[in-house]
Structure formats: C-alpha cells, structure tokens
Amino acid sequence: MTRPRTIIEKVWDAHLVSEQPGAPALLYIDLHLVHEVTSPQAFDGLRRRGLKVRRPDLTQATVDHGTPTTPRTLPILDQVAAAQVARLEANCREFGIPCFGFLSDKQGVVHVIGPEQGLTQPGMTVVCGDSHTATHGAFGALAFGIGTSEVEMVLATQCLPQRRSKTFKVEVNGALKPGVSAKDIILALIARIGVGGGTGCVIEYCGSTIRALSMEERMTVTNMSIEGGARAGMIAPDNVTYQYLHGRPFAPQGAAWEAALERWRRLPTDEGAAYDKEISIDAAALEPMITFGTNPGMGIPISGAVPDPAAVADPLERETLSKALKYMALEPGKPLLGRPIDVVFVGSCTNGRLADLRAAASVLKGRKVNPRVRMLVVPGSQPVKRQAEAEGLDEIFRAAGAEWREAGCSMCIAMNGDQLEPGQYSVSTSNRNFEGRQGKGGRTLLASPLTAAASAVNGVISDVRTLL
Amino acid sequence: MTKFTAFESRVAALPVDNVDTDQIIPARFLKTVSKEGLGDQLFFDWRYDAGGSPKPDFVLNTPEAKEARILLAGDNFGCGSSREHAPWALTQYGFRAVISTSFADIFKQNSLKNGLLPIVVPRQVHAELFAMHARDPRMTLRVDLEACTLTLPDGRAVEFPVDPFARRCLLDGVDELGWILQQEAAIAAFEASHAAPINTLGA
Ligand code: SF4
Numbered sequence: 001m002t003r004p005r006t007i008i009e010k011v012w013d014a015h016l017v018s019e020q021p022g023a024p025a026l027l028y029i030d031l032h033l034v035h036e037v038t039s040p041q042a043f044d045g046l047r048r049r050g051l052k053v054r055r056p057d058l059t060q061a062t063v064d065h066g067t068p069t070t071p072r073t074l075p076i077l078d079q080v081a082a083a084q085v086a087r088l089e090a091n092c093r094e095f096g097i098p099c100f101g102f103l104s105d106k107q108g109v110v111h112v113i114g115p116e117q118g119l120t121q122p123g124m125t126v127v128c129g130d131s132h133t134a135t136h137g138a139f140g141a142l143a144f145g146i147g148t149s150e151v152e153m154v155l156a157t158q159c160l161p162q163r164r165s166k167t168f169k170v171e172v173n174g175a176l177k178p179g180v181s182a183k184d185i186i187l188a189l190i191a192r193i194g195v196g197g198g199t200g201c202v203i204e205y206c207g208s209t210i211r212a213l214s215m216e217e218r219m220t221v222t223n224m225s226i227e228g229g230a231r232a233g234m235i236a237p238d239n240v241t242y243q244y245l246h247g248r249p250f251a252p253q254g255a256a257w258e259a260a261l262e263r264w265r266r267l268p269t270d271e272g273a274a275y276d277k278e279i280s281i282d283a284a285a286l287e288p289m290i291t292f293g294t295n296p297g298m299g300i301p302i303s304g305a306v307p308d309p310a311a312v313a314d315p316l317e318r319e320t321l322s323k324a325l326k327y328m329a330l331e332p333g334k335p336l337l338g339r340p341i342d343v344v345f346v347g348s349c350t351n352g353r354l355a356d357l358r359a360a361a362s363v364l365k366g367r368k369v370n371p372r373v374r375m376l377v378v379p380g381s382q383p384v385k386r387q388a389e390a391e392g393l394d395e396i397f398r399a400a401g402a403e404w405r406e407a408g409c410s411m412c413i414a415m416n417g418d419q420l421e422p423g424q425y426s427v428s429t430s431n432r433n434f435e436g437r438q439g440k441g442g443r444t445l446l447a448s449p450l451t452a453a454a455s456a457v458n459g460v461i462s463d464v465r466t467l468l
Numbered sequence: 469m470t471k472f473t474a475f476e477s478r479v480a481a482l483p484v485d486n487v488d489t490d491q492i493i494p495a496r497f498l499k500t501v502s503k504e505g506l507g508d509q510l511f512f513d514w515r516y517d518a519g520g521s522p523k524p525d526f527v528l529n530t531p532e533a534k535e536a537r538i539l540l541a542g543d544n545f546g547c548g549s550s551r552e553h554a555p556w557a558l559t560q561y562g563f564r565a566v567i568s569t570s571f572a573d574i575f576k577q578n579s580l581k582n583g584l585l586p587i588v589v590p591r592q593v594h595a596e597l598f599a600m601h602a603r604d605p606r607m608t609l610r611v612d613l614e615a616c617t618l619t620l621p622d623g624r625a626v627e628f629p630v631d632p633f634a635r636r637c638l639l640d641g642v643d644e645l646g647w648i649l650q651q652e653a654a655i656a657a658f659e660a661s662h663a664a665p666i667n668t669l670g671a
Pocket of ligand 1 (some may be wrong): 132348430
C-alpha cells in the first residue's frame with residue numbers, strides 16, 4: 001500500500017519532470033493562460049534569447065485587463081492600453097499562440113474563459129501571469145499565479161521550477177442560510193485566517209457545503225485563495241464538475257471522455273491523507289459578509305460593527321488597521337449597514353459568471369437602482385454576456401437603471417477607464433479592496449452579488465435578507 | 469543578471485503590515501510593454517499628492533532615506549497581485565533587499581528572479597529593527613548573502629533563511645531559465661510519456 005495522498009500531492013507527483021537534491025522540482029504545465037498585462041516583457045525575453053514557444057498548443061491568450069467595456073463598435077481610446085492589446089495580438093501571431101482577441105466572440109476575463117471553453121480540467125497544472133489563477137482549482141487542477149519571468153520560462157520550456165507547498169485543508173459543512181453565498185464563505189475564511197494565513201500553502205476545500213456548490217460557486221471560492229495568501233486552492237472533482245465540463249469545446253469527447261473520467265475519479269484525496277494545516281467552518285452560522293478595510297481580510301458580517309484599533313494589541317497591526325480606517329473614512333465601533341454608497345460593481349473573475357448575474361438580477365427584478373448610485377454590470381466573458389442576454393438578464397439590469405457593459409476586468413482593477421472618483425464608496429463583487437484598487441482614492445467594500453444588488457437598490461449598504 | 473554582492477546601506481522604514489503590490493506599483497502603470505520608468509512610479513500614491521508633489525511625510529521623501537538600499541516593512545509584504553512590476557519598480561528605484569517577518573509567495577519568487585533579496589527575520593528582531601530605526605533613522609545594516617547574515621548597527625549578525633538554489637542563482641548572477649533549458653532530455657521524456665490533455669490549436 002502506498003501512503004495516502006491528498007489531491008494536491010497527486011497532481012504534483014503526476015507532473016514531476018525532475019527532482020534533484022539541492023534544486024527545486026521541475027513541474028510540467030498542462031495549460032498556460034496569457035493576457036496582455038503580464039506577458040509583453042516575457043515575449044521580449046524570448047526574442048532576446050532567440051527562443052520559441054515550446055507548446056503553443058498548451059497555451060491560450062486573451063485580452064481582459066485593459067480592454068474597455070464600452071460597445072465593441074468603438075475602438076480602444078486609451079492609446080497606451082490599445083498598444084498593449086495590439087502587442088499581445090502581434091506576439092501571439094509571431095509565436096503561433098491562439099488568442100481570443102479584442103473582437104473575438106470568446107474574449108473574456110482569463111479565469112472565466114478557461115473553464116468556459118473546457119480548457120481547465122481536473123488533474124491539470126494550470127498557470128497564468130495572474131494571481132487569481134487559483135480559480136481553476138475548482139476543477140481539481142493545481143492552478144497558480146506566476147510572475148513575468150516565470151511566464152517566459154513556461155513559454156520557452158512548458159516547465160516551472162517549484163518547491164512543494166504545504167497542504168491546508170479547509171472543511172466547510174452545513175447548509176448556507178438564504179442570502180448567504182459562496183462569496184460569503186470565502187470572505188469569512190479570509191477574515192478568520194488573515195491575508196497571510198495561507199502563505200506557503202495550497203488549500204483544499206472540502207465538506208458538505210462545498211459539495212453542494214455549483215461549479216460557478218466553487219470558482220468564487222477557489223478564486224480568492226490568493227486573498228488568504230495561498231497560491232492555489234483546489235476542490236476535488238465530482239459529478240458536478242463532470243456535468244459542467246461535458247460537451248464544452250475543449251473537453252474530451254467519446255472514448256477520450258470515458259478515459260478521462262476514469263483518470264479524474266482517482267484524483268480525490270485518499271482516506272487518511274494528512275495535511276499540514278486544517279480548519280473547519282460552520283456554514284450554517286455564516287451571515288452575508290462585507291469588508292470595511294483595505295485588505296480582503298478586513299471583513300465582518302454585514303450586521304457587524306467596524307473594529308476598533310484601540311482593541312488591537314500588536315502595534316504594527318494597530319497602525320495598519322488605523323491607516324485602513326483613515327483611508328476608508330470609517331469610524332470604529334459603528335455599523336456599516338445604512339452607510340450611503342456611490343457605485344456598485346458586479347463582475348470580475350470572482351463574480352462575473354452567469355450564476356452571479358442571475359443572483360444580482362433576482363434582487364433587481366421589478367426594482368430600481370437608487371438614483372444616487374451608479375451600477376455597472378460587467379459580464380466575465382462574451383459567452384456569459386450572450387447567455388445572460390438570451391435569458392433577458394440585460395433587460396432586468398437596464399430596466400433597473402444599471403449599466404450593461406462588455407466583458408473584461410473593468411472596475412475590478414480600474415485599468416480601462418471604469419473607475420471610482422477619489423473618495424467614492426463602492427460595493428463590489430470583485431476580490432480586492434486595496435487602496436486605489438478601483439481608482440485612485442476610491443473606497444471598496446467587497447461583498448456578494450446579492451449584497452451588491454441590495455445595496456444598489458437602497459443606495460446604502462444593505463442586508464439582502466430584508467429584500468428576499 | 470548582475471551578481472549579488474554584500475553591501476551596507478541605510479534603511480527606509482515602512483511600518484505597515486500587508487503592503488500589497490497595488491501600493492508598490494498602482495495598476496494604471498501596468499499598461500507599459502517594457503520595464504522602463506517603473507522606479508519613478510514606485511509607491512506612487514503614497515509618495516506623491518494629488519498635484520504630483522512629493523508628500524514630505526512619506527518615508528521615501530525623507531532625507532534620511534535617500535540612498536537607502538534596504539526597505540524595512542511590516543508583515544506579509546508584497547501580497548496581492550502577481551505583477552513582477554513590483555520588484556522591477558523596487559530595484560529600479562535602487563532597493564536591493566526588503567526585510568519583513570514574511571513575504572507573499574509570488575512576490576518572493578518574483579523578487580529572487582530580479583536580484584531583490586527578501587530577508588525574513590524573527591518577530592523580535594523585526595521589532596528591534598523598527599525601534600533602532602526610530603532612534604537613529606540614519607542607521608545602516610549590512611547584508612551578506614554569502615553568509616546569509618544581516619549585521620545590525622550594534623554588531624550582532626542575524627542569520628536569515630534563503631532557498632539554497634535561489635541563493636546560488638543570485639550569487640552567480642544566473643537565471644533559472646538557463647537551468648531549465650539544460651534539462652531538455654528530461655522534459656522531452658516527460659512529454660513522450662504523457663499525452664497532452666488539451667490542444668488549444670485544435671477545437
Ligand atoms: S477580474 Fe480582476 S482579479 Fe480577475 S483577472 Fe481581472 S483584474 Fe485580475
């Protein structure tokens with residue numbers, strides 16, 4: 001009998017190219033996703049060294065970060081962004097890499113398009129020059145973000161030198177209460193372990209609550225693993241995974257599908273496998289969550305009060321919290337509920353999929369966005385946009401007074417002109433509330449699509465359960 | 469890459485935990501297709517006011533921090549996005565080492581690939597460093613990667629951990645891509661025995 005292994009170790013072991021003493025392991029990469037922001041310097045590096053892309057057939061590019069979400073009939077007005085998009089498209093042509101370009105009907109946020117096209121599959125190794133690559137772990141893939149030097153390495157060799165990570169089991173059990181969603185699970189986890197709590201680890205999410213989530217909800221959870229400091233987060237594949245994948249353009253078909261299923265069914269963690277760290281969460285006790293500060297770990301239940309720095313013992317921690325509250329212009333001890341907001345953003349690789357848009361629309365149906373509030377709804381990809389329109393979700397958003405826009409990262413990172421004004425408050429379904437993340441001086445409160453939509457209707461931070 | 473040699477320098481102190489890469493280099497500067505000019509944009513929104521003038525109370529704008537090659541920062545430095553623009557900006561500005569109690573994984577990897585040394589020190593030493601710096605903002609520290617030591621103003625040498633492979637690469641000034649390319653035979657053997665699960669060129 002071999003030692004029982006976690007899914008994390010199984011996928012790692014299956015991709016070992018070499019492991020020599022004194023050196024990192026060399027890991028083979030099955031899927032490399034590329035976008036316009038973190039790749040130009042890597043392609044320059046290849047040219048400088050006279051190298052080719054080793055496996056264009058395992059590489060897929062798209063544009064998302066800097067692309068406008070205005071109608072595609074308009075060109076990219078920001079010349080610098082336009083040049084970066086053009087550079088990616090040119091690099092892809094030069095090196096033979098397939099690219100869902102600006103005008104492609106498959107274009108979208110890199111972590112939305114991989115799963116959507118069936119490129120992301122159980123047991124794979126997936127990398128991208130983007131920290132939210134963890135998203136793809138929802139399929140039981142070992143997926144992590146890399147820097148541009150590493151993008152160059154993978155382009156050139158399809159391999160990465162890596163050190164084995166620690167394993168971290170996050171078990172979530174129990175039924176979620178109405179109004180509480182996948183986003184609240186992950187925000188609650190990060191609030192508990194902190195933004196450095198998963199450093200050096202790969203998380204495996206398990207338990208009855210995770211099993212009951214759809215693939216889209218699972219992606220919301222794994223997506224924010226990085227906000228807890230973990231490079232990757234995985235969920236063992238099951239029938240929900242297989243049903244989602246079946247029939248997608250790049251998923252295996254016919255006999256290959258049956259063979260893949262057999263492989264995938266061997267992936268889940270063995271009985272008795274040990275983890276370096278474990279934590280459990282009672283899903284039934286969770287409330288909708290919202291962040292108040294300038295990192296994703298600064299989160300509280302929606303009915304909670306802003307914490308008081310005076311109650312923090314560690315001086316550096318106290319200083320960090322004070323600085324955050326000053327930036328957010330929030331008073332310690334006060335509730336967030338009822339505070340006026342300026343903008344609501346629904347979108348991003350965390351919550352820009354069809355299920356997220358449906359959730360937001362379910363609250364907005366027959367209601368209006370408060371006139372004080374600008375609400376942007378940005379689908380994660382062109383296919384998501386088309387599906388939403390086929391269901392009439394765009395009509396619900398428009399009728400409520402929200403903006404229905406083209407696919408991209410948009411106000412998640414505010415590189416494309418969609419941004420907050422200094423001092424504005426937004427309730428956002430994205431993943432980062434760092435200072436200036438949604439525009440210089442802007443103040444971000446992270447929450448679920450349900451909470452975002454409820455807050456849009458009332459014009460103030462709201463508990464969606466009062467509108468259900 | 470140039471070889472990483474021992475050096476002594478003044479210290480810029482940034483007593484904030486969880487400094488994220490959006491602060492180190494704000495996203496609006498990532499539209500560049502080169503690595504040039506990022507040093508001027510380092511910590512831009514903390515460093516300059518709305519009118520573009522240096523904020524006198526930000527550490528990089530203080531006279532004591534001029535020429536500082538070492539950044540002393542709070543816990544979990546470099547969290548957030550994977551942008552390698554963060555270590556590019558730090559090194560272009562002139563930093564060669566960052567000291568903290570811990571670093572975010574991707575930032576640490578990116579730094580080591582760009583000649584920027586992430587130095588992890590125990591909490592106690594970390595607190596002492598901030599206290600010493602508060603007393604004497606002109607203090608200097610010596611970083612010796614060969615010996616893996618940080619020498620404090622009082623002469624004490626504190627050892628720090630570094631991945632031995634990354635350390636060798638830094639000291640020799642070589643990058644990891646060359647090392648991977650030497651393993652062509654192993655890579656080809658892996659490919660021969662593992663069918664690719666997808667083909668992005670063929671759907
Ligand atoms: S949606 Fe936001 S977090 Fe996701 S890839 Fe785009 S910028 Fe990054």
